[in-house]
Amino acid sequence: MTGATSDKELILKLSNVSKQFGAVTALDGIDMEVHKGEVVALVGDNGAGKSTLVKILAGVHAKTSGTIEFEGREVEIGTPGRALELGIATVFQDLALCENLDVVANLFLGQEMNPWRLNEIEMEVRAWKLLGELAARIPSVREPIASLSGGQRQTVAIARSLLLDPEIIMLDEPTAALGVAQTAEVLNLIERVRDRGHGVILISHNMEDVRAVADRIVVLRLGKNNGTFGPDASQEELVSAITGATDNSVSRRAKARDAASSVEEGAK
């Protein structure tokens, strides 16, 4: 296991964080660190607890135990508003958009300019600029979210997380519904955010994407830490950490393929 360490300033540190949903232990003693200007990929099979971890950091769920340190101070993230205040922005897996409101209203929800006389024009202009940065293909920002495609909605959710210029941005499977160009654009964006010195937590099932942008890959399995890898980790290493076995369906397929082309396979 190669745990790449970062000498950059620490933003977020989780120690021994656990989350219980009734009888289900969704997270069990999770440790994780995010530094400035670093992309941490969070990978794991379905149900590993990735989204739960993100929701705890976003203030959606309360952790059962453990500590969270943000910029050196221990913090309680009791509400989503608190997370936003700290500078933790989130693109949720289910996007969390209001279908009855238009794109501008969704982007600025809770952060409207000029609360007692909404500045619709300024908000619309900023919406176009923000979406432009993402190379978004959204025909009109005055249409309700309900009329947008899945990918367009995802772009809106990503744009919204950037609005407040957060310290850390967490993206829960942000490219799942995106096309080729859009995925590349989001990966570019992640790099831009990182280069600005912010931290990024990226959840994705696409190992290619993960390896392309991540500085560190944190594997969760059944709610526990199951290793930290550098971006140069091999596919087999990652897969075995994710599935928890050196002999798993993915490696068996690889073996069969390798055997067929009679290439000697090197075990880890």
Place this chain on the structure above:
Amino acid sequence: MSDTQKFDRADSRVREDTGLAGAARAFVDRVRSGDLGMIPVILGLIVIAVVFTSLNPVFMRPQNLTNLLFDAAAVGLISLGVVFCLLLGEIDLSIGSMSGVASAILGVLWVSVGIPWPLAILAALAAGAFTGLVYAALLNRFGMPSFVSTLAGLLALLGLQLFLLGNSGSINLPFQSFLIRFGQILVMPGWLSYLLALVPGLVIFVFGMQTRSERAAANLSVPAMSVLVAKAASLTAVILIAVWYLNQGRGVPYMFVFFVLLVTGMEYILTRTQFGRSIFAVGGNREAARRAGIKVERIRIYAFMICSTFAAAGGILAASRLASASRQAGTGDVNLNAIAAAVIGGTSLFGGRGSAWSALLGVLVIQAISNGLTLLNLSSSLRYMILGAVLALAVIVDSLARQSRASHGRA
């Protein structure tokens, strides 16, 4: 494509709806997709006018229409309040009883105790605000669905009303007071009503021009001048004709203008403030609103308090209209009339869609039906049945429009 590309016209898929023809085309598209807007109301009003006038010509006489507007203000205020609950996807079934309690408080404090009426009104409004606070607390603390808590409240408030009125059962309010004249006879002088009739069109025009220049400065597309002028002019024409017609009889009641002013104020709050935006967000997707940092529980508190306070205000207008606070006040069809008015006016029972205007438009429909049926000397049994059917129809239209919107991809 020019180099002065507007932000919102960069995508080649967006059809440019310019000018009057463009506005008409966009309107037809919206209606087709289930965004009916004011159409059901306007059709409804025309049908009602034609039917009732053919049955009894008195219906369209200016005196009767002035009467109708006097009657509409009280239920209209109650309806305006319930819009806030409906937008959240909640409901308040106790607004009728709340209005009854408010009228009882007014009667007892003003007549029996002898407190000046403005203070009595304040007390009644405070009772309304407190009731709303209780409903919101029950929902926030115990997750008690609002239709249950307010149904319980309906009964409890009715009990309170009977208790306050005691054995007398009814308290007559002083005829000579301003409050009662406001509710029964005060109408605007002609010149003032004509002057006020010009205001809405002027406001639309001036603010429309301001928005146009601001949008142009921000490099956004600018709505056509012709559409703006047509809107302002047609609205002014409609209001002027209505005012002129009413002035052939008794004139325009101050009470109704008061109601319209409140509707305008609430429309501003709903569409132009962060609070209003939050109400729509919570009604559309509560969890999304919460994750955006909106304090959902606080929004609920305000919405329920606004709702009950307007119900109390409506009760006070009803008392001043009748010059009495009685056991019957706020009972019977008041509750459902107010809710039906909001729904008929286009506020969805499913939350997240609607406007303050819906209370104004809907209450005109409801009150026109009610008034017409009274003119026909129909017994209240038939009136209840017919109004019940109208409410059912309004909800069916609401549901169908919702399904249509879903299939056309417009929430």
